[in-house]
Amino acid sequence: MNLENNKNKTTPLVLVILLVLFAFVFGGGTVVANAEAVAETTSVQEVIDNSIFVTFRKGDNESRGKYMVACYFVPMEYYDSSYTYGAVIFPKDYGIKHGLVSDYLRVAEENGVVVINIVAIKGITEPNGYGLNFGITNIYESNLSRTFTFIFYAKDADGNIAYADPQFADYSSLQAGEMTTEELIQKAEQANDVQSSFRSIVLKLQELIDSVWIYVVIAFSSVVAVWGAYIGIRVTVAKKNEEKINARGMVKQLAVGIIIMFVLAMGTPLVINGLSHWVTW
Numbered sequence: 404m405n406l407e408n409n410k411n412k413t414t415p416l417v418l419v420i421l422l423v424l425f426a427f428v429f430g431g432g433t434v435v436a437n438a439e440a441v442a443e444t445t446s447v448q449e450v451i452d453n454s455i456f457v458t459f460r461k462g463d464n465e466s467r468g469k470y471m472v473a474c475y476f477v478p479m480e481y482y483d484s485s486y487t488y489g490a491v492i493f494p495k496d497y498g499i500k501h502g503l504v505s506d507y508l509r510v511a512e513e514n515g516v517v518v519i520n521i522v523a524i525k526g527i528t529e530p531n532g533y534g535l536n537f538g539i540t541n542i543y544e545s546n547l548s549r550t551f552t553f554i555f556y557a558k559d560a561d562g563n564i565a566y567a568d569p570q571f572a573d574y575s576s577l578q579a580g581e582m583t584t585e586e587l588i589q590k591a592e593q594a595n596d597v598q599s600s601f602r603s604i605v606l607k608l609q610e611l612i613d614s615v616w617i618y619v620v621i622a623f624s625s626v627v628a629v630w631g632a633y634i635g636i637r638v639t640v641a642k643k644n645e646e647k648i649n650a651r652g653m654v655k656q657l658a659v660g661i662i663i664m665f666v667l668a669m670g671t672p673l674v675i676n677g678l679s680h681w682v683t684w
Contacts, residue, residue: 472538473553490537
C-alpha cells in the first residue's frame with residue numbers, strides 16, 4: 404500500500420460519624436517553516452488539544468487508485484513550525500489485536516508491530532492556520548470494507564509526542580468525496596468557527612464556576628454544619644425508641660445529602676473541564 408503524505412446504634416458513634424463528615428466537608432516530515440512564530444512556547448499537547456479534525460475525503464483515480472485522506476487543521480496561534488506533524492494509520496482490528504490503544508509509535512516499535520507513519524512535508528496555508536492531510540492510497544478490494552484508524556500527532560525536538568483522538572473510516576461506507584482546495588479551506592474555517600464558539604461558551608462557564616465556587620462551598624458547608632448540629636442534638640436528647648429511630652434516619656439522610664453535594668461540587672468543574680476538550684463534528 405502506498406502512502407500519501409498529506410460511605411451502631413449508640414449516640415457516641417453517631418456523633419463521631421458526624422464529626423468525621425464535618426472535617427471532610429470543611430477540609431476540603433516537518434511542515435514547511437513559513438508559519439508565524441508563536442509568542443510563547445506551545446506544548447505538543449496544547450497543539451493537539453486545539454487542533455481540529457475537519458473531514459475525510461476519498462476518491463478513485465488512475466494515479467492513486469482508491470484512497471482515503473484524513474484532513475486536520477491547526478489554528479495559527481497554536482501552530483509551531485519547529486514541531487513535526489504526522490499521522491499513524493492502521494486497520495482498526497489490527498490495532499486491537501496488537502494493543503495499539505495509546506503511545507502508538509512507541510508501542511508499535513517495542514512490539515514489532517507495523518503501522519503506517521506519515522510525516523507531513525507541507526501544510527496548506529489557510530487564513531487562520533494550517534491544513535494537514537494524511538492518507539492511504541491504492542486500497543485493495545479486500546480492504547475496502549475494512550475500518551482504518553487515523554491518529555494525528557505532534558512531536559517536538561525533544562521527542563515529546565501527543566496524539567489526537569482516533570478517527571475511523573472505511574472506504575465502502577464513507578460518505579465523502581474529493582474536494583477542491585477552496586472547499587477544504589471553507590470546511591476547515593467552518594469547523595474552526597464552531598470550535599471557537601464552543602470554547603467561548605465553555606470559558607464563560609469556567610469563569611462563572613471560578614467566581615462563585617467559594618460561595619458554593621461556604622453555602623454547602625453551612626447547611627451541613629447547621630443541619631448536622633440539629634441532628635446531633637436530636638440524637639442526644641432522644642429518649643423514646645421511636646425518637647431514636649427517627650433521629651438515626653435523619654443521620655442517614657444527612658449522609659446521603661453530603662454525598663450528593665460532594666458529587667455535585669466535585670463533578671461540575673470536571674464536567675466543564677471535560678467539555679473544553681470535547682468536540683464533535
